[in-house]
Amino acid sequence: MPGQPYMLDPAVEAMPRERLRRVQDARLRAVVQRCYQNMGMYREKFDQLGLKPDDVRSVEDLPRLPFTTKEDLRSRYPLKGLLAVPREEVQRYHMTTGTTGKPTISPLTRDDVFRAEEALARCGAAAGVGPGDLAQLMFGYGLFAGSVICHPAWERMLGAAVIPAGAALPSATQLDIMQEFRPTVLAATPSFLLHIAEVAREQGVPIAELGVQKIVTGAEPSSEETRVKIAQAFNAPIYSDIYGMCELGPHFCVECPHHQGLHINEESFLAEIIDPDTGQQLPPGQKGMLVLTCLMKQAMPLLRYQTKDITVLEDSPCSCGRSHLRVRRIMGRTDDMVKVKGVNIFPSQVEAVIRGVEEVKDSEFQMLVDRSQAAVDSLTVKVEAAQPGPELAAKLKAAFSRAFLGSNLKVELVPVGSLPRFSHKAKRLVDTRKL
Ligand SMILES: [Zn+2]
Numbered sequence: 071m072p073g074q075p076y077m078l079d080p081a082v083e084a085m086p087r088e089r090l091r092r093v094q095d096a097r098l099r100a101v102v103q104r105c106y107q108n109m110g111m112y113r114e115k116f117d118q119l120g121l122k123p124d125d126v127r128s129v130e131d132l133p134r135l136p137f138t139t140k141e142d143l144r145s146r147y148p149l150k151g152l153l154a155v156p157r158e159e160v161q162r163y164h165m166t167t168g169t170t171g172k173p174t175i176s177p178l179t180r181d182d183v184f185r186a187e188e189a190l191a192r193c194g195a196a197a198g199v200g201p202g203d204l205a206q207l208m209f210g211y212g213l214f215a216g217s218v219i220c221h222p223a224w225e226r227m228l229g230a231a232v233i234p235a236g237a238a239l240p241s242a243t244q245l246d247i248m249q250e251f252r253p254t255v256l257a258a259t260p261s262f263l264l265h266i267a268e269v270a271r272e273q274g275v276p277i278a279e280l281g282v283q284k285i286v287t288g289a290e291p292s293s294e295e296t297r298v299k300i301a302q303a304f305n306a307p308i309y310s311d312i313y314g315m316c317e318l319g320p321h322f323c324v325e326c327p328h329h330q331g332l333h334i335n336e337e338s339f340l341a342e343i344i345d346p347d348t349g350q351q352l353p354p355g356q357k358g359m360l361v362l363t364c365l366m367k368q369a370m371p372l373l374r375y376q377t378k379d380i381t382v383l384e385d386s387p388c389s390c391g392r393s394h395l396r397v398r399r400i401m402g403r404t405d406d407m408v409k410v411k412g413v414n415i416f417p418s419q420v421e422a423v424i425r426g427v428e429e430v431k432d433s434e435f436q437m438l439v440d441r442s443q444a445a446v447d448s449l450t451v452k453v454e455a456a457q458p459g460p461e462l463a464a465k466l467k468a469a470f471s472r473a474f475l476g477s478n479l480k481v482e483l484v485p486v487g488s489l490p491r492f493s494h495k496a497k498r499l500v501d502t503r504k505l
Pocket of ligand 1: 390391
């Protein structure tokens with residue numbers, strides 16, 4: 071079977087769909103029972119709907135279940151009515167340190183930790199990470215569920231060697247390590263890799279000649295243009311993306327070498343796409359919000375969790391041999407999207423336009439949304455440019471006008487190095503509207 075060497079567990083990852091469905095039905099019934107019996111939040115939600123756990127017999131019944139939102143979790147901080155196991159069974163707590171409000175907690179049992187590691191081992195395996203590889207891990211260590219999970223998974227499950235560099239080391243030190251140790255694999259957020267590439271250019275470090283073969287990114291969505299840019303900068307032929315969310319477990323997807331979207335780990339998660347306005351399920355191929363149901367999570371299984379990520383579910387067969395459904399690259403977030411003069415605009419789309427204009431294709435950018443006294447919203451895109459001028463500004467404006475008809479956004483060219491850089495999640499949208 072093509073691609074099979076890149077699977078950690080072909081029996082699961084390429085399981086025939088009929089069998090997979092039977093596994094999902096049984097696991098859904100079990101998790102619904104556990105949620106109702108052990109989690110106060112779900113008992114309340116079920117009772118409000120007049121829903122009994124026995125009413126859920128199969129995946130077909132999914133729309134009957136209540137949604138779960140990030141606000142549900144925040145309002146129950148730290149874990150009021152959210153634990154499905156006795157507290158002494160929790161082996162680890164990860165959490166996202168939110169920029170606003172309380173953090174979101176992800177408690178994991180021993181089994182949850184194993185599955186989390188397995189999910190990241192699948193991601194590494196899909197990129198061909200294995201014995202003989204040396205991986206420089208530049209995801210954050212600590213509360214964030216990045217390197218702490220990736221590190222043991224790649225060491226023990228894949229047999230790779232690891233440099234636990236983390237995200238806190240300065241780029242110059244990361245570059246030193248790359249030059250001295252010649253890692254074959256780099257794992258980091260796309261924005262951090264772009265930043266390192268920029269520092270390397272400034273310092274004259276030939277990163278394309280360091281022998282990097284595989285790049286694994288994660289923790290933030292990136293455009294195809296960014297992927298191409300990173301792969302070219304490091305001259306790395308293999309590129310794979312990880313997608314996950316702390317509160318869910320945390321990782322639920324694998325990007326296979328065919329790059330036709332990310333395969334959901336469907337033995338552990340059920341995926342739906344819903345219309346974010348109506349909550350109605352949408353068929354594969356239609357764009358909407360990704361909603362996930364945990365089938366195997368022990369400590370805090372979530373039912374129909376609204377990720378706020380906008381994407382499309384793909385059910386066409388993938389030539390890698392994996393049978394699991396795919397989600398296309400994340401197109402934005404429902405809470406990240408700005409609506410300017412009725413046009414929905416995501417930072418990822420703005421980025422794609424910038425990467426397509428030669429003079430600024432490597433530039434950092436920022437989006438500023440403001441509302442005038444007359445309640446008219448405006449979007450200004452600040453783009454760093456080495457050689458600013460009215461011609462370049464006009465060229466960019468024309469490119470934006472083509473991409474976002476009628477949005478009438480403004481372009482401002484700013485000096486290189488004047489916009490913030492990100493080593494973790496890039497936050498390029500600044501919304502100063504008082505809504
Ligand atoms: Zn595939």
